[in-house]
Amino acid sequence: MFEDVSKVFRLKGRKGRHETLKGALFSKSGRRKAVDFQALADINMAVEPGEVVAVLGPNGSGKSTLLKLAGGIFRPTSGRVRTEGRITALIELGAGFHPEITGWENVIINGMLLGLSRREVEQRMDDILEFAGIGDFIDRPVKTYSSGMYVRLGFAVAVAVDPDILLIDEVLAVGDEAFVARCLDRLARMRRRGVTMILVTHDLDMAAAFADRGIYLDHGHIIADGPTDQVVARYRGDVAGERAEGEKSRGSVRILEEGRRWGTGDVEILNVEIWADGRPVRLLPSGGAADVRVTYRVHRPVDDFVFGLAWHGADGTLVSGHNTDLDGLEGELLEGRGQVSCLYSSVPLAAGSYTLDVAIHAKDGLAYDYWCQASKLQVTAPVQWPGIWAPSHSWKGYPEKK
Amino acid sequence: MTHAVLLWRHRALVGVLVRRELAARYRASVLGFFWSLLNPLLLLVVYSFVFTTIFQPRFPGGQPYPLFLFAGLLPWMFFSGAVLDAAVTMVDNGPLLAKVMCPPEIFPAVTVLAHMVNHLLALPVLVAAMGVAALFGAHPFPWTIVFLPLALVPWVLTAAGVAAAVAAGAVHLRDLRDLVGHLLNLLFFSSPIIYSLDGLGLNPKLMTVLRLNPFASLVEVYRDLAFGGRIPEMQTALTALLVGLVVFFLGTWVFSRLRDTIVEAV
Numbered sequence: 001m002f003e004d005v006s007k008v009f010r011l012k013g014r015k016g017r018h019e020t021l022k023g024a025l026f027s028k029s030g031r032r033k034a035v036d037f038q039a040l041a042d043i044n045m046a047v048e049p050g051e052v053v054a055v056l057g058p059n060g061s062g063k064s065t066l067l068k069l070a071g072g073i074f075r076p077t078s079g080r081v082r083t084e085g086r087i088t089a090l091i092e093l094g095a096g097f098h099p100e101i102t103g104w105e106n107v108i109i110n111g112m113l114l115g116l117s118r119r120e121v122e123q124r125m126d127d128i129l130e131f132a133g134i135g136d137f138i139d140r141p142v143k144t145y146s147s148g149m150y151v152r153l154g155f156a157v158a159v160a161v162d163p164d165i166l167l168i169d170e171v172l173a174v175g176d177e178a179f180v181a182r183c184l185d186r187l188a189r190m191r192r193r194g195v196t197m198i199l200v201t202h203d204l205d206m207a208a209a210f211a212d213r214g215i216y217l218d219h220g221h222i223i224a225d226g227p228t229d230q231v232v233a234r235y236r237g238d239v240a241g242e243r244a245e246g247e248k249s250r251g252s253v254r255i256l257e258e259g260r261r262w263g264t265g266d267v268e269i270l271n272v273e274i275w276a277d278g279r280p281v282r283l284l285p286s287g288g289a290a291d292v293r294v295t296y297r298v299h300r301p302v303d304d305f306v307f308g309l310a311w312h313g314a315d316g317t318l319v320s321g322h323n324t325d326l327d328g329l330e331g332e333l334l335e336g337r338g339q340v341s342c343l344y345s346s347v348p349l350a351a352g353s354y355t356l357d358v359a360i361h362a363k364d365g366l367a368y369d370y371w372c373q374a375s376k377l378q379v380t381a382p383v384q385w386p387g388i389w390a391p392s393h394s395w396k397g398y399p400e401k402k
Numbered sequence: 403m404t405h406a407v408l409l410w411r412h413r414a415l416v417g418v419l420v421r422r423e424l425a426a427r428y429r430a431s432v433l434g435f436f437w438s439l440l441n442p443l444l445l446l447v448v449y450s451f452v453f454t455t456i457f458q459p460r461f462p463g464g465q466p467y468p469l470f471l472f473a474g475l476l477p478w479m480f481f482s483g484a485v486l487d488a489a490v491t492m493v494d495n496g497p498l499l500a501k502v503m504c505p506p507e508i509f510p511a512v513t514v515l516a517h518m519v520n521h522l523l524a525l526p527v528l529v530a531a532m533g534v535a536a537l538f539g540a541h542p543f544p545w546t547i548v549f550l551p552l553a554l555v556p557w558v559l560t561a562a563g564v565a566a567a568v569a570a571g572a573v574h575l576r577d578l579r580d581l582v583g584h585l586l587n588l589l590f591f592s593s594p595i596i597y598s599l600d601g602l603g604l605n606p607k608l609m610t611v612l613r614l615n616p617f618a619s620l621v622e623v624y625r626d627l628a629f630g631g632r633i634p635e636m637q638t639a640l641t642a643l644l645v646g647l648v649v650f651f652l653g654t655w656v657f658s659r660l661r662d663t664i665v666e667a668v
Contacts, residue, residue, distance in 0.1 A: 073503045075662050087503075095501030100426035109422055112415045113504045 039065040041220040042079070049084075049164075050194040054201060054211035054228055056235045061217040063200040067091065067167045070198060085164025085196075088114055092169075094154030099143035103134065106142055107157050114161040124160045131156040131186070152179060159186055166190065168199040184210070208232045213316070227316040230357060230372050234262060236365030260372045266302055267334060267360045267368035271295040272375045274356070284347060286381035286390045291343040294358055301335035302368065309342055310357040311349075312373075313388050319354065325363055334360075350390040351381040405566070405654035408507050416508050416515065423516040438523035442479075446472050446531055461598045466540050469531060473629035474595040474621055476528060477554075480521035481561050482586045484514045488565035489572040489579040496668040506664045507657070510565040518558055525550070528628060544631030553624045553634075559646030560620065563653025570660040573667045593617045616645045 040062045047053055055063045068074045069081050071089040096113065097106045107128060111121030129138060132153040137145060145153070159166075166187075187210070191197060201207050207214060207228060214231030216224040224234045241264065255262050273280040276290040284290055292309060308323030322342070324331070354377045359370040381390060409416060428434040450468040453459065464470040491509045498504055529547060536543035572578040592615055599612060612618070619641040626634040634642075 068500075071503055073500060073665055089501065089503055091501040092497065096495070096498035098422055098426055101422055105418075105422065105425070109415075109418050110502065112418060113498060113502050118414060118418070 038220050040069070040076075043220075043222060045215065045222065045225065047196060047198060049196050050191075051213060052191055052197045052199070052211045053213045053215060054199050054207035054231075055215050055217060056201070056204065056207060056231060057217035057223075058239070062220040063217055064091075064169055066217065067169050067198060067200055070165075071167050083165060086115055086161070087165045087167065088158050088161050088163035089167040090155070090158050090169065091167070092154075093151045093158070094142075097142045097150065097154065100141055102140055103138040103142055103145070103153055107138075107153065110154075110157045111161065114158065114163075116161060121160075128153075128156040128160045131159070131182070148176065148179065155183055155186075159190065163195065165196045165198070168197065168201075170200055170202065204232050204236065226372070227312055227318060229310055229318050229321060230312075233310075233357075233359065233361075233365070233367070233370060237262065237361060237367035237370055240362060240364045240366030261370065263361075263367040263369040265369065266298070266300040267305065268297045268299060269294060269358055269360060269369045269371050269374065270297055270337075272356065272358050272371070274375055274377055282376065283378045283380055286351060286379050287346055287348055287392055289343075289345055290347050291341045292356065292358075292375075293339055293341045294360075295337070295339045296334075296360060296369075297337045298335045301333060302362070303331070303333050304362045305331045305334045305368070306359075306361055306363055307340050307342075308357075308359045308361065310359075312355045312357065314353050314355075317388070319349065319388055323359075346392075347379065348389060348391045349379045350385040350388050351379050351383075352388070353378050405507055405657065408505055409511050412505060412508055415504070416512055419508065419512040420515045420519065423512060424519060427516075435523070438520050439527055442472075442476065442524040442527045445475070446527065449475075459597070462600050464598050466535060469535055469541060470598075470625070470629055471596060472528065472531060473625045476521065476524055476628075477557050477621070477624045478590065478593075478595050480517050481557060481564075482590070483520075484517040484561045485564050485568055485582060485586060487513045487517070488569040489582050491565075492569050492573045492664060492668055499665050499668055506570075506661060507566070510569040510657075511562060513569075514558065514561045514565050517561070518554070521554075532629075542631055544627065544629055546627045546631050546633060549627050549633075550624070553620075553627050553642075556620050556642040556646030557624070559650040560617075563646075563650035565653070567653040567656040570657045570664060573664050574660065589617060593621050595621055616641065619645060 043066065055066060057063050065074065067089070068091070069076055070083065071087055071091075072081075072083070073089065073091075096110060097103075098109070104125075107125065108118060108121050111124070112118060116124075132138075132149070132155075134145070134149045134153060137149060138153075142150065142153075168187075184206075187197070197211075199207070199211065211228045214224070214226065214228040214235075215222060216231045216235045218238075223238075224231045254265060271294075273293045273295075274284070274290055275281065275293055276284055276288055281290070294307065306323050306325040308321070308325075310321040311319040313319055355373040356375040356377065357370070357372045358374040359367060361367045361370060424435075428437060431437065433440060446468065449471055453467045453471065459467050461467075461470070488510045491513045492499065492506065495509050499506055499509075532541070532543055532547065535541040568578065568582055572582075592612060594612075599609070599618070619638050622638055623634045623642045626632050626638075
């Protein structure tokens with residue numbers, strides 16, 4: 001829980017953080033010239049227990065600072081950070097392992113640093129060793145370990161602590177694929193147990209697949225906060241936009257409507273409608289046929305374009321996402337005005353309300369027009385099935401005769 | 403006060419870290435823990451040779467000089483070693499502070515305690531040396547040595563206070579690391595470690611200055627028990643304790659003022 005949190009780093013003198021005696025003694029006014037760097041500015045956010053949040057953003061946007069504030073490693077310059085429960089920070093795997101002493105002793109120390117008692121660490125030792133899989137090396141000094149063993153042991157200790165809140169900073173970027181897969185599997189299990197997670201990552205696909213919610217930071221401000229795929233799309237768009245800036249052939253990304261709509265404006269979505277039975281609808285019976293009609297106007301002709309749709313449930317979960325690129329369609333030139341339809345022979349959604357994001361963007365993610373919640377749909381059904389998928393189905397029984 | 407409470411709450415952690423510190427120091431050396439005994443022993447051998455054959459300093463109540471010196475040097479080595487290590491302990495443990503999150507208070511404390519354990523391991527050498535001297539009739543055995551743990555209390559308090567202040571200060575002011583060495587040197591020669599105040603015969607003004615050095619009381623209390631074989635004067639003992647308490651509180655106060663920015667500066 002963050003309330004108006006700001007973090008300012010004071011960078012002193014020319015050489016940065018190392019203050020020297022000379023500087024302290026021989027400054028004229030007694031006040032050194034300090035350069036303030038605002039790492040985070042007025043961040044307000046609350047993470048619910050059990051939520052998995054991915055923090056995205058370019059380097060230096062304040063992601064790691066956010067994590068360190070959540071973990072209590074840094075204190076906010078102003079505002080308050082409140083947390084409940086045991087927190088483990090996975091900021092660097094195996095951080096603080098002492099090279100001269102054995103893995104076993106290091107595990108005890110790291111476990112205790114993370115808040116366990118010595119006995120608790122010993123009880124979990126089997127589990128830790130099994131996950132780390134380093135065999136007899138556990139009784140050798142850590143300096144003899146390969147970097148893989150080091151990382152595995154570090155991860156094993158951190159997750160063995162059984163935290164209520166887990167903070168992860170890019171740690172899965174190291175290690176081989178098999179290890180990453182095992183880590184993800186372990187994290188998924190922890191997530192099912194209701195562990196709250198905040199993860200900082202540059203792996204957008206992993207973020208989209210793993211997190212419930214995305215937060216996009218830039219220059220210490222929250223740019224976007226919402227369902228992960230939306231936030232990821234927004235971030236991708238901005239990154240592509242920045243790349244395009246040098247080329248001059250494409251416009252830069254503008255915010256059209258705060259938090260909901262952005263893009264270069266080269267192509268504009270005029271209207272989004274959901275049609276059924278030959279007319280635009282707001283209500284649709286579950287399982288009925290429908291099509292989404294997107295009307296557009298082109299301000300600057302583009303030859304690299306993708307039409308995309310994303311359906312979300314009322315709680316923001318992604319129901320389905322599809323686009324013309326993934327479906328193998330290749331555009332030649334988009335100009336003038338027109339309409340694109342996406343046809344569904346059946347919409348097997350459970351009863352409830354759904355929102356639809358519509359986007360026209362370049363293949364690299366640069367958004368021409370990205371419109372979140374461009375349309376809404378209420379799906380009705382005679383039976384209130386739980387879940388979001390309501391496929392047509394039937395039951396049959398084959399009792400065995402005695 | 404909160405400083406001491408916090409350390410007590412994390413005593414188990416402090417304990418393992420002290421063990422780590424000691425284990426790491428002797429890991430990969432053939433003689434291992436024996437170095438704790440061997441170091442002071444070799445020191446004693448060198449001093450005995452130098453000060454009985456080359457120099458022959460004379461102080462009233464300071465004979466035999468090698469033992470007199472040894473009883474002054476041992477606690478000093480504990481103190482100066484702890485303070486010097488404290489200057490780098492935060493940087494050395496930076497990864498633990500910045501990446502695992504743990505209270506920074508524990509690191510200077512761990513440094514001091516590790517050096518104290520080392521000091522305790524050197525005590526058998528001191529006792530043995532006194533015993534050998536008594537056997538040859540060179541010096542009566544100082545039975546008061548059994549009270550030595552009491553004399554260590556002000557030493558540990560003082561070391562803990564200075565170590566806390568130096569550890570926190572060195573993070574922000576890296577020059578402090580070099581400066582500390584010189585300040586320790588100054589303290590070493592202005593305290594009656596290699597001499598005793600009684601036998602100096604300097605001009606009275608300088609004597610008054612040397613007598614005012616609060617650190618002298620710690621040295622004297624320790625040496626009275628470990629070498630002189632007498633219970634220290636009450637006034638000196640109380641002064642030593644007071645010095646320990648004041649330095650501890652001042653040091654932890656400095657630490658608390660700098661605490662919040664330690665992690666960022668590391």
